Amino acid sequence: MRDIAIIGGGASGLVAAITAARQGARVTVFERQSRIGKKILVTGNGRCNMTNINMKREHFHTASQKDCFLPIQHKDVEMTLDFFKSLGIERLVENTKVYPASEQASSVLDVMRMEIERLDINVRVDTKVIKLRPEGTKWQVWTETQEKYTFDRVIVATGGLAAPQLGCDETGYGLLKKLGHHQVPNFPTIVHIVSPTKYCKMMKGMRFKSEVSILVEDKVCRIERGEVLFTEDGLSGPPIFLLSRIAAESFAKKQSCKIHMDFMPDHSKEDLVAMIYERIGQGNHKNIEELFVGWLNKRAIMAIIKQADVGSPLAPCENLEYEMVEALAQSMKQLIFEVHGTRGFKFAQATVGGITLDEVNLETMESLKVQGLYLTGEVLDVDGDCGGYNLQWAWSTGFVAGEAATL
Ligand SMILES: Cc1cc2nc3c(=O)[nH]c(=O)nc-3n(C[C@H](O)[C@H](O)[C@H](O)COP(=O)(O)OP(=O)(O)OC[C@H]3O[C@@H](n4cnc5c(N)ncnc54)[C@H](O)[C@@H]3O)c2cc1C
Structure with missing residues (x-):
């Protein structure tokens, strides 16, 4: 024996x-x-x-x-x-x-x-x-x-x-x-990704189904879809967990790393431009922020307007120029988050x-x-x-x- x-x-x-x-x-x-x-x-x-x-x-x-x-x-x-x-x-x-x-x-x-x-x-x-x-x-x-x-x-x-x-x-x-x-x-993996980008704080507590790409040195390394959870210091949820090994490794290697978040993965940017114009047509009395209410989570609206750099969210939506509408559609397709590694082994599920x-x-x-x-x-x-x-x-x-x- x-x-x-x-x-x-x-x-x-x-x-x-x-x-x-x-x-x-x-x-x-x-x-x-x-x-x-x-x-x-x-x-x-x-x-x-x-x-x-x-x-x-x-x-x-x-x-x-x-x-x-x-x-x-x-x-x-x-x-x-x-x-x-x-x-x-x-x-x-x-x-x-x-x-x-x-x-x-x-x-x-x-x-x-x-x-x-x-x-x-x-x-x-x-x-x-x-x-x-x-x-x-x-x-x-x-x-x-x-x-x-x-x-x-x-x-x-x-x-x-x-x-x-x-x-x-x-x-x-x-x-x-x-x-x-x-x-x-x-490196830690299956773990929260840390981001200093201010949109995380703005959207803290929000859950949203989106398509998430991780880029290292500006090259897309992996794309996942699912529900993202926004936290005070970054991003979490199943698709983020799947990307976290890349975030951890790139951080350790001191490489630049970003996440691009597509809130509307089933629509092209052109579709979104047309949809924004349709909404302006229906509600030209609204301001830019109000234009998105009922379409997007309220916390995401401010982040999208901010990244699009279209001026005050309180400005009338009917004053939006074509380039501004395009910039808003672009933000919805690609909200950008800087990545600073992960929350580390203490919060990780695997190695x-x-x-x-x-x-x-x-x-x-x-x-x-x-x-x-x-x-x-x-x-x-x-x-x-x-x-x-x-x-x-x-x-x-x-x-x-x-x-x-x-x-
Ligand atoms: C919060 C969390 C949630 C998870 N959820 C899932 C999930 O749902 N599904 C999934 O597939 N995976 C999940 N995982 C991952 C999974 O638990 C691990 O991959 C798996 O447990 C690894 O098994 P293991 O036997 O290799 O190591 P462990 O399960 O970690 O066991 C190793 C053991 O060795 C002991 N040990 C270490 N050194 C010594 C020593 N020198 N002498 C004596 N004893 C020692 C440790 O105390 C420990 O008990 C999760 C992990 C965490 C942390």
Whole structure:
């Protein structure tokens, strides 16, 4: 019977533990916090967006040339949902996102805890691992309190740097770098974007469906549609989360970065010019601000008028010259926000970068540097888009490593 140590009792570590124990291994989970799976509890705003039925390679990002989709192809969404069903979780599919039917992240952790108990997995909480050393065919694991344990195999599932308040820090990377692994630089992702542009404050609290493009050094890098939330210090919401890895990386590289927001993605600028003229025709007694009431959110109107630079919003709309109408239409199609990075790891849901995939066998998740060492989840240089992709990476790599480590 193999003795397996799992460092980190998060999403990928717990799945690896259950998988290995179901195959007959004797498993010990080391978790530095007072409880396992704390991060799982906050996922999906407490509902746990556990995966996505639209599972495609394009939703995952890595600096490696390797095919990071391999573990997800081996242990796919259906297999994952079957695994959770075997533990008691029924699925709820919303658009393509999958949640537990209870809509409680706590139930995902609860059923895993029940299985961990049933399988008699040894869970050591409040135990931080500070050193790993191979010795012959065995592994030695040291804890912060200088206790030393011996195992046949070690799975490192220490996570990334997102949400440090939930127990993540650099120690996982440190353990692996001492064993010869290399780290791709880290940035926060799935996080608010910070903008000093005054329109954010003007539109604070507003939610609006729009098309958002992110430009680095004036080149469009990615375009997303969805509901944007405007905050005191920047932008948030699903499309912004999808763009945030680019914002974080460009900020770290000191590149110029902007967001262009199209409030009317289904209309051309020419359409909008015609629509503005039609409204002037219907309401030539109105001022410029009033002209837009009922068409656009009131908080957006002022920002659009300001960027168009058409003078006082209180001026009569019938005095608008053609170039001014064009400028207003242009503002509606392209409100410009300067980007100054993101709110950082504290508010991020995932980590860009980590231990390079070049040093891992993706068929087994075993290290190519040292035998008997396996790596799973966010500690690796893979980040998924917002929508259940990061947990799927954690689950799939956990299944693969848990299975391979018992062989
Ligand atoms: C607020 C928030 C919401 C999210 N929502 C979603 C979502 O809805 N859907 C989705 O797909 N993804 C979501 N994510 C991302 C997802 O939670 C992570 O990608 C996933 O949990 C990573 O799993 P992991 O096992 O690699 O690491 P983690 O789950 O972070 O677990 C790592 C564990 O290792 C422990 N640890 C670290 N170092 C040591 C050490 N030296 N010794 C012992 N223990 C150690 C940590 O305490 C931690 O418990 C969210 C993240 C956050 C922060």
